Amino acid sequence: MTDKITRRSAVSGLALGSAGLLAAGPGHNSAHAAVEHTLNLDSAGDNCKAIIKMQADLSGADAMGGFPGEVWAWMPGEGSTRILNTYGVGVSHVEFRPDENGWRFYHRECLLYTDPVTNEVLDNWHNPFTQRNVEVLHVFNDHVSRFYPLDNRRFGFPWPYEIHGNNLVFRISVFRVEDNPLNRKDYPLHSQADYFQTGELWGIIGDLREVMDPEITSAGCVTSWSRISGWLPFMEMGNRPGQMVYHSHAYKLKEGAAELPETIRRYLEKNAPEYLESPKEWTEPGARVTVWSHSKQLIDERRAAGLQEGETPFGWPKK
Numbered sequence: 224m225t226d227k228i229t230r231r232s233a234v235s236g237l238a239l240g241s242a243g244l245l246a247a248g249p250g251h252n253s254a255h256a257a258v259e260h261t262l263n264l265d266s267a268g269d270n271c272k273a274i275i276k277m278q279a280d281l282s283g284a285d286a287m288g289g290f291p292g293e294v295w296a297w298m299p300g301e302g303s304t305r306i307l308n309t310y311g312v313g314v315s316h317v318e319f320r321p322d323e324n325g326w327r328f329y330h331r332e333c334l335l336y337t338d339p340v341t342n343e344v345l346d347n348w349h350n351p352f353t354q355r356n357v358e359v360l361h362v363f364n365d366h367v368s369r370f371y372p373l374d375n376r377r378f379g380f381p382w383p384y385e386i387h388g389n390n391l392v393f394r395i396s397v398f399r400v401e402d403n404p405l406n407r408k409d410y411p412l413h414s415q416a417d418y419f420q421t422g423e424l425w426g427i428i429g430d431l432r433e434v435m436d437p438e439i440t441s442a443g444c445v446t447s448w449s450r451i452s453g454w455l456p457f458m459e460m461g462n463r464p465g466q467m468v469y470h471s472h473a474y475k476l477k478e479g480a481a482e483l484p485e486t487i488r489r490y491l492e493k494n495a496p497e498y499l500e501s502p503k504e505w506t507e508p509g510a511r512v513t514v515w516s517h518s519k520q521l522i523d524e525r526r527a528a529g530l531q532e533g534e535t536p537f538g539w540p541k542k
Contacts, residue, residue: 258389261435267373270381274371274393275326277429277475279315280441285501287479288313289487290448292471293339296352299464307348308337309471310487311362316501327505328369333498334362335487344490347539350458356539360457360518363495366506391434395425404519405456412535413456413522415463419515421452446473456518457537 262269272281279286294307313332320327335344336359345359372379385392399421405414426447433442450469454460476482480499483491491498522536530536 258431258435261437264384264391265381267380270384271326271371271373273384273391273429273434274380274382274427275317275328276434276440276442277391277393277427277444278446279317279328281317282440283316283318284441285314285316285479286441287476287482287499288444288446288473289476289483290446290471290473291484292448292469294336295468295470297466297468301465303468304351305339306351307345308339308342309469310335310337310342310344310484311471311473312483312487312491312498313473314499314501323370323372324374325370325372328371329501329503329505330367330369331498331502332362332364332367333491333495335490336361337486342484343486348458350460352463353459355459355535357457357459357535357537358539360455360514360521360537362514363498365497366502366504368502368506368508370508386431389431391429391431393425393427395427397423397425401513404513404516405522407462410456410519410522412459412461413518413537415453415460419453419513421450424449441475441477443477444475447471448473455514456522459535459537 262273264270264273275281288311290309290311290313292309292311293305294309295303296306297303311332311334313330315328315330317329318327319325336348337344344361347356348359349356382393385394400418401420403414403417403419406417407414424447428445428447430443433439436442448469448471450467452467452469454463454465454467480488480491488499525536530538534540
């Protein structure tokens with residue numbers, strides 16, 4: 224069998240960068256009278272500029288975010304167990320396109336699974352529910368392009384917002400139900416159902432004074448991100464009842480990679496240095512590689528190779 228079964232593998236498609244799809248909860252209060260509103264948040268152009276200042280940098284320079292978090296296994300009738308920690312890195316830059324009446328948002332991101340005690344990046348993980356060691360597939364989403372239209376096209380601006388004191392908040396909820404490429408009949412060890420259902424919940428909270436300061440192109444921002452989904456294929460949990468719950472917060476790193484935890488920065492510098500900068504080439508939004516479709520590709524390749532070393536597609540050999 225090839226070294227594919229034991230190497231650090233990349234999995235695309237947790238949709239970490241899907242903030243900006245579905246907004247909910249319009250409204251704002253009057254507690255912001257002390258801040259001069261140089262942007263009209265009820266207009267498409269200024270509302271979009273506010274989001275860009277929070278998520279990226281109006282100047283077109285790279286903006287980096289780091290997001291530590293944790294993953295829980297939530298089992299009906301059995302309680303919940305924190306099984307993994309996570310650390311994600313996303314880097315973006317924007318470009319205004321007058322001919323397209325909107326902003327191109329260039330973005331790439333990764334999510335690394337780490338040990339819940341040491342926070343070291345994991346190659347393999349002991350599944351406490353199956354008592355098996357399995358290979359960990361980290362998430363590498365390259366070229367997660369978005370387009371922010373300034374008209375009434377889908378996902379057009381303005382988006383609903385809230386203001387509380389010096390906090391400008393955009394609240395976004397994304398729910399999906401899609402056919403699972405890993406059907407139960409052919410992939411019983413790696414599939415919970417013939418469909419997969421996910422929910423991603425975002426709270427994008429920016430510094431209102433910095434958003435409204437015309438001299439500042441990149442405002443301070445904290446983003447809350449939670450995700451509910453089924454078991455990851457590499458966990459080899461089959462259709463055991465339960466869900467995974469991700470909980471994390473992203474912080475804009477004004478000093479870039481220098482602010483990353485040393486273990487995360489070293490790992491990326493060695494294994495995926497391109498994830499420390501935004502993509503420079505534009506790719507049209509739309510095509511998505513998901514954790515399920517990428518896992519199917521790996522499983523099919525490893526089945527064809529014989530699976531001698533790990534016994535199962537993601538089984539980690541005992542040494």
